[in-house]
Amino acid sequence: MTWLRELFRRPAGAAASVWLLLLVVSAIVSSFWTPIDPFTTDPYHAWAAPSPKHLFGTDGIGRDIFSYVFAATRTSLLVAVSAGVLASLVGIGLSAFGSLTSRWVRDSIAVLIDILIAFPTILIAMLLASILGGSLFVVVVATGIGYGVNIARVSRAEIRRVRRTDYVLAARASGVGPGGILLRHLLPNVAPTFIVQLSLAMATSILAEAGLSYLGYGASAQTASWGRLLNDLQNYISIHPLSVVWPGLAITLTVLAFNLLGDGLRDATDPRLRVRRRTR
Amino acid sequence: MTLDVTSLTIDIGGSRVVDDLSFSVADGERLGLIGESGSGKSLSILALIGLAPDEATITGSVVLDGTEILGLPERALARIRGSRIGSVFQDPLTSLNPLHTIGRQIAEPFRLHDKLGKGDARARAVEAAREVGLPDPEHVVDLFPHQLSGGQRQRVGIAIAIARRPTLLLADEPTTALDVTTQAEILELFRRLTDEHGMSLVFVTHDLAVLAQITSEVVVLSHGRAVERGAVSRILASPVDPVTQGLVRAARETTWSAS
Numbered sequence: 409m410t411w412l413r414e415l416f417r418r419p420a421g422a423a424a425s426v427w428l429l430l431l432v433v434s435a436i437v438s439s440f441w442t443p444i445d446p447f448t449t450d451p452y453h454a455w456a457a458p459s460p461k462h463l464f465g466t467d468g469i470g471r472d473i474f475s476y477v478f479a480a481t482r483t484s485l486l487v488a489v490s491a492g493v494l495a496s497l498v499g500i501g502l503s504a505f506g507s508l509t510s511r512w513v514r515d516s517i518a519v520l521i522d523i524l525i526a527f528p529t530i531l532i533a534m535l536l537a538s539i540l541g542g543s544l545f546v547v548v549v550a551t552g553i554g555y556g557v558n559i560a561r562v563s564r565a566e567i568r569r570v571r572r573t574d575y576v577l578a579a580r581a582s583g584v585g586p587g588g589i590l591l592r593h594l595l596p597n598v599a600p601t602f603i604v605q606l607s608l609a610m611a612t613s614i615l616a617e618a619g620l621s622y623l624g625y626g627a628s629a630q631t632a633s634w635g636r637l638l639n640d641l642q643n644y645i646s647i648h649p650l651s652v653v654w655p656g657l658a659i660t661l662t663v664l665a666f667n668l669l670g671d672g673l674r675d676a677t678d679p680r681l682r683v684r685r686r687t688r
Numbered sequence: 689m690t691l692d693v694t695s696l697t698i699d700i701g702g703s704r705v706v707d708d709l710s711f712s713v714a715d716g717e718r719l720g721l722i723g724e725s726g727s728g729k730s731l732s733i734l735a736l737i738g739l740a741p742d743e744a745t746i747t748g749s750v751v752l753d754g755t756e757i758l759g760l761p762e763r764a765l766a767r768i769r770g771s772r773i774g775s776v777f778q779d780p781l782t783s784l785n786p787l788h789t790i791g792r793q794i795a796e797p798f799r800l801h802d803k804l805g806k807g808d809a810r811a812r813a814v815e816a817a818r819e820v821g822l823p824d825p826e827h828v829v830d831l832f833p834h835q836l837s838g839g840q841r842q843r844v845g846i847a848i849a850i851a852r853r854p855t856l857l858l859a860d861e862p863t864t865a866l867d868v869t870t871q872a873e874i875l876e877l878f879r880r881l882t883d884e885h886g887m888s889l890v891f892v893t894h895d896l897a898v899l900a901q902i903t904s905e906v907v908v909l910s911h912g913r914a915v916e917r918g919a920v921s922r923i924l925a926s927p928v929d930p931v932t933q934g935l936v937r938a939a940r941e942t943t944w945s946a947s
Contacts, residue, residue, distance in 0.1 A: 573782060574777055574778075574779055574782040574783040575782065575783050575784055575785040575786075577734075577739060577777065577783070578775070578777050578783040578784070578845070578848070579785070579796070580739055580766075580769065581737060581739060581769055581770070581774075581775035581777075581849075582769060582770035582774070582775070582796065582797045582848050582849070582851075583766050583767065583768075583769040583770030583771060583797050583800060583801060583852075584766070584770075584796060584797070584800060585762075585763070585766045585800075586762075588796075588800060592785075592788070592796070593785055596785075596787050596788075597785070597786075597787060677787075678786075678787070679786070679787060679832040679834070680786060680832070680834050
């Protein structure tokens with residue numbers, strides 16, 4: 409696992425991994441236990457300041473903000489991972505068909521990608537939500553397709569570029585067949601671009617979930633979500649500005665972590681960018 | 689091993705890029721293909737091993753040891769590439785995969801065709817690296833392309849090409865991207881390897897001075913046609929075609945400026 413060692417050798421990559429690992433643990437733990445039930449209201453202790461009992465304070469109906477943010481990690485990770493998987497499937501599928509097949513199929517896929525890209529993700533989500541009603545499923549499908557198309561556009565161009573490189577020609581000239589070219593030369597050289605795009609998609613899907621839940625198209629009221637909390641709290645931003653900071657910070661740090669992890673993985677898998685320890 | 693190319697004609701997008709090209713290479717012979725850029729020499733070489741671009745229409749005949757190989761299915765061609773015909777390309781900076789170690793790239797054909805395990809393939813890679821004169825072969829196989837100089841990378845390219853002992857070596861401007869001293873070393877390497885293993889060689893270049901150091905016979909290409917052919921010494925002494933005369937003049941100038 410050279411790449412894992414390389415990832416942790418970089419401060420940004422290590423910090424991002426640690427933060428995301430912490431989120432995974434929080435998501436698992438919060439499924440069984442939170443310090444205080446995040447949906448229990450307590451009007452007598454509304455807008456409590458941060459204290460040992462309420463680490464992040466409480467909101468206008470006395471819910472414990474820390475417990476709520478803690479419980480909402482599950483939602484965000486669920487959305488990020490499912491949207492990431494869907495976006496990868498859409499992206500890999502479209503870019504493979506759009507670069508390795510016959511010219512006619514290739515060109516049709518290119519047109520399809522261009523058409524799909526014209527529709528903003530938020531529009532797809534609103535369209536789906538108006539038909540199916542707002543839910544996390546809608547968020548995942550919309551961002552998965554929306555960012556999948558983005559991944560497809562970038563990866564397709566990259567596959568076509570790598571396919572024309574001299575080293576692919578040289579490998580073919582030394583007898584490597586189509587399968588070997590794909591597995592050992594195309595995919596590894598396209599992977600860095602793909603990883604960065606995927607991490608971007610996962611980060612943006614968290615933002616999209618927050619945004620759509622904020623607009624009322626995302627998580628239902630029974631699901632803890634950073635976006636929904638932000639929506640609830642922002643009405644009081646001028647009176648209790650500190651309360652808004654917590655969900656905002658959670659969203660910001662997580663989006664940043666996904667982006668940094670993507671960059672870190674890209675650098676860690678490229679031998680040209682490896683941190684040199686042995687001097688020759 | 690003999691190669692007979694007859695009436696090779698290549699069209700791309702309605703224009704004729706190679707026109708009625710014929711040549712043959714006998715066992716152990718070294719033939720030069722020379723011409724200006726755009727004369728269709730690189731494309732001809734690629735067409736021989738079925739690697740011309742998809743949109744190219746190719747007619748004619750390419751016979752390798754009595755077997756017609758033009759138009760063979762991809763699978764059959766892939767078996768010939770690397771095992772019977774090795775190829776070396778122009779730019780050593782771009783013709784190696786940046787993500788794989790030198791050893792892995794030299795060993796790839798072994799692992800693929802001879803189904804060798806990791807250890808055996810590595811041993812053969814070290815052997816091939818030693819043969820092409822890479823310094824410290826045991827160590828060099830663990831390095832990545834960006835850690836080598838241009839000349840060393842071209843040695844790796846040659847090691848890959850000759851790894852499975854092909855009987856014919858195709859070299860597409862293998863010294864063009866190198867400086868003059870390195871050029872001379874690589875040419876010497878080509879001479880030694882082809883002599884030692886009785887390999888035939890088709891050497892493509894635009895530089896007659898380079899060709900004079902390695903081949904005896906030469907075919908001059910211009911706009912896809914063979915305009916002159918014969919012994920290098922004869923061509924250097926009394927070029928007939930204006931294109932050849934231009935190449936000879938260019939070669940003399942390089943020799944002068946080099947000395």
